[in-house]
Amino acid sequence: MSLSIGIDIGGTNLRAAVVKAQNIIHLERHQVDFSILCKTNNPAKAWTDIIDCVSTLILDLLNDYPEVSAVGIGFPGFIDPHTGVIAQSPNLPGLKNVNLSKDLAARINRRVLVENDALAAAYGEYQLNAKLHHHDLLYIGLGTGVGGGFIHAGNTFVGEHGYAMEIGHLITDANGRLCGCGNHGCLEQYASASGVSKSYAISRNECLSAQQIAELANEGDLEAIEAYALAGRSLAKGLAHIIKVIDVGNVVIGGGMSQAWPLMSKAFDAQLDSDLIPVLRGRVQVFISQTEDQAGIIGAALLSVSKSAVI
Ligand SMILES: [Zn+2]
Numbered sequence: 001m002s003l004s005i006g007i008d009i010g011g012t013n014l015r016a017a018v019v020k021a022q023n024i025i026h027l028e029r030h031q032v033d034f035s036i037l038c039k040t041n042n043p044a045k046a047w048t049d050i051i052d053c054v055s056t057l058i059l060d061l062l063n064d065y066p067e068v069s070a071v072g073i074g075f076p077g078f079i080d081p082h083t084g085v086i087a088q089s090p091n092l093p094g095l096k097n098v099n100l101s102k103d104l105a106a107r108i109n110r111r112v113l114v115e116n117d118a119l120a121a122a123y124g125e126y127q128l129n130a131k132l133h134h135h136d137l138l139y140i141g142l143g144t145g146v147g148g149g150f151i152h153a154g155n156t157f158v159g160e161h162g163y164a165m166e167i168g169h170l171i172t173d174a175n176g177r178l179c180g181c182g183n184h185g186c187l188e189q190y191a192s193a194s195g196v197s198k199s200y201a202i203s204r205n206e207c208l209s210a211q212q213i214a215e216l217a218n219e220g221d222l223e224a225i226e227a228y229a230l231a232g233r234s235l236a237k238g239l240a241h242i243i244k245v246i247d248v249g250n251v252v253i254g255g256g257m258s259q260a261w262p263l264m265s266k267a268f269d270a271q272l273d274s275d276l277i278p279v280l281r282g283r284v285q286v287f288i289s290q291t292e293d294q295a296g297i298i299g300a301a302l303l304s305v306s307k308s309a310v311i
Pocket of ligand 1: 181
């Protein structure tokens with residue numbers, strides 16, 4: 001069984017795992033914030049430092065596991081899956097059209113695949129849950145933003161240009177909040193951690209994290225409860241549109257915000273039931289991820305082996 005490395009480049013930490021079959025056999029976690037690195041350096045210097053940091057981590061792992069054949073990276077942002085070029089990413093502000101696949105492959109002498117982080121998580125969820133193997137699967141990641149990935153007939157579905165399932169930018173309120181994409185009322189303005197913080201700040205004029213707001217909601221704070229209910233309603237509105245288009249029956253919800261699912265589920269269920277067409281009501285199964293945030297890293301590793309990656 002071949003070994004591969006999966007890497008998750010998150011907002012404030014960098015995780016790397018050696019993966020065998022669907023199991024992590026070695027996990028490394030480092031505190032690193034590429035966003036700050038990009039904001040405090042010119043683009044060329046920032047990019048060199050990022051490649052240095054990630055390649056050093058991989059080369060250390062390759063010392064211990066030289067039989068690793070490929071490396072997969074789950075990365076938030078707009079990524080061309082055919083070339084590995086990152087067109088734009090919230091973790092790399094100011095950097096545009098950088099080729100993470102090619103530049104890393106040149107350093108580590110292994111194939112490198114860069115995939116959208118939500119699509120990598122979708123593939124990981126699909127591989128880790130045998131019950132879902134005969135069905136299509138839609139993954140929705142609720143984190144700082146909202147990401148999506150679709151597994152169709154066992155394969156990742158990327159669309160014509162590689163940007164399918166940008167669920168976070170479905171417009172759920174045409175007169176709503178301004179989004180980073182330039183539109184108003186995108187789903188991630190409400191159903192992400194930052195969206196919940198905004199909802200609470202608007203009603204209480206107080207800037208708290210989504211986790212702090214969840215604690216307040218559990219203590220009975222009505223504005224906190226409503227911030228999470230709005231997240232649930234918005235998510236259901238977006239999901240109903242997707243289901244009407246692709247008629248997917250299995251949906252997995254992951255990401256850090258999914259831990260607060262009990263605060264969203266009642267509003268979500270009612271809105272989804274209302275928005276779906278009658279023939280689909282009650283026929284969509286929604287699961288909360290049980291992989292403890294490891295689906296993305298495992299999915300990226302497995303995709304690097306199964307897809308033809310850059311050498
Ligand atoms: Zn948007």
